[in-house]
Amino acid sequence: MMGAAGQDQSTLFRGDDNELRLKDEKSVRGTPAKSMPAFILGDELADLAETDPRIVVATADLANSSRTRDFANRHPHRFIDFGIAERNMITAAAGMASCGLVPYVATFASFAAILGAEAIKTDCAYPRMPVRIIGHHSGISMGFYGTSHHSTEDLGMMRSVADLTVVCAADANQLRAILRASVDHPGAMYIRLGRGRDAEVYQDVPADFAFGKATKLREGSDLTIVTTGSQVHASLAAADRLAADGVSVRVIDMHTIKPLDEEAIRAAARDTRAILTVEEHNIIGGLGSAVAEVLVDEERIPFRRHGILDEFSLIGPPAALYAHYRLDADGVTAVARELLQKIN
The missing domain is CATH 3.40.50.920 (Rossmann fold)
Incomplete structure (x- = not known):
């Protein structure tokens, strides 16, 4: 995603741009990049894919923002960038799931849950397809990008869809636990992530993590x-x-x-x-x-x-x-x- 001056705009969405100051100091202060949810997503999925040939990953023109690029680097033939076509991506993922694959599709939460709500309901949840929709940069974390990119309605929309598991990651280690538990979980799932600047809550990957158990x-x-x-x-x-x-x-x-x-x-x-x-x-x-x-x-x-x-x-x-x-x-x-x- 290139700006008018040729700048890679994905750095802004990730929150790690050091040249363009669109944020205060508190917005960029935090934990190391390697332990941030948006940065471990691709690596963790790539690790899981090493031993599970069913796992495929897709994005909608946001491979750098979600770090699914890290998955693409290790498993290029199991990665698809659909471009700015979120609903098509979700529907295609349902098709892949119907063929025995376990697709993980990632885009901004506002585009995944809100723009893609109908596809999630009809194509994924209703036929109980094991599609994992990952909504990153959720809530108000997109900051300057405004209402169209903020997602303060996604949980309400997603939890009203029958047979859809809805889960939120607090930090990188919990995200690892969620992804590991999600591989063989039945039915469709919406995984909500922050902006990749989330402070550590869990020092280690929670060994006792279970969906539906607080x-x-x-x-x-x-x-x-x-x-x-x-x-x-x-x-x-x-x-x-x-x-x-x-x-x-x-x-x-x-x-x-x-x-x-x-x-x-x-x-x-x-x-x-x-x-x-x-x-x-x-x-x-x-x-x-x-x-x-x-x-x-x-x-x-x-x-x-x-x-x-x-x-x-x-x-x-x-x-x-x-x-x-x-x-x-x-x-x-x-x-x-x-x-x-x-x-x-």
């Missing part, structure tokens, strides 16, 4: 934060800050949005005084709505959904947007304190 990262009795994807790290940081004030916070990584771990939510409702959901998504339709659907059948418990209000997100540097929507550690801490003050 991970309790921290125990607590005053408040439970149920979170997913990019917000897991911020939620853990918020829990640390609240602990310094004597507040005991349980943190649950609800990596699988569908099927949801309902028992983990019911346990939190029994064991803690309030529940807060945190997500980089519209508060309507996503993780918060999924948790609310479980809680409506339980005893009443103070509950709050935190994310992006029902509005089109602003345009700006990702770090500034996270601060604006209180999706950074400071913001999540403040929202948690508001909920606790209300119930006290």
Whole structure:
């Protein structure tokens, strides 16, 4: 993807451009590139393909942004770049799956889940084809590229599709676990990734990862934060800050949005005084709505959904947007304190 001046625009989407300053310092500060989800995607799939000839990978003109280029370098005859034709790519992947292959197709989340929703429903989920749709640069992580490239509706859209597994990666190691578990998982799957600048949550690849089984990262009795994807790290940081004030916070990584771990939510409702959901998504339709659907059948418990209000997100540097929507550690801490003050 070349700009007017001949610049490779994929560096902007990856967030590693050192010449064009379209972001503040916080947006480029983080973990090494080798441990970022968008950068290990191609390598991990290439490793899996070494021993599984069914695995094929496709992209829609974003091989560098998703690092599926790394897969192409190692398995060139099992890689297809469809160009800017996302829906065609998803439908073609369903055709490949019908022939016994396991296709992984990657593009921006806004183009994968929103633009490709009909193809995901009709061609992948309905016939239960093992297609893995990877939506990277999800939520508001595209920053300056604006509303057309932001995906704050994808979880709501995807979780409403029958027989579709929906899962979010918090960091590189969890993404490795997701990919490894996905190879033989039945039916279609939507895998949501961040912008490739996600801070480390899991020091190692989680050995006990299982779809539909949430991970309790921290125990607590005053408040439970149920979170997913990019917000897991911020939620853990918020829990640390609240602990310094004597507040005991349980943190649950609800990596699988569908099927949801309902028992983990019911346990939190029994064991803690309030529940807060945190997500980089519209508060309507996503993780918060999924948790609310479980809680409506339980005893009443103070509950709050935190994310992006029902509005089109602003345009700006990702770090500034996270601060604006209180999706950074400071913001999540403040929202948690508001909920606790209300119930006290």
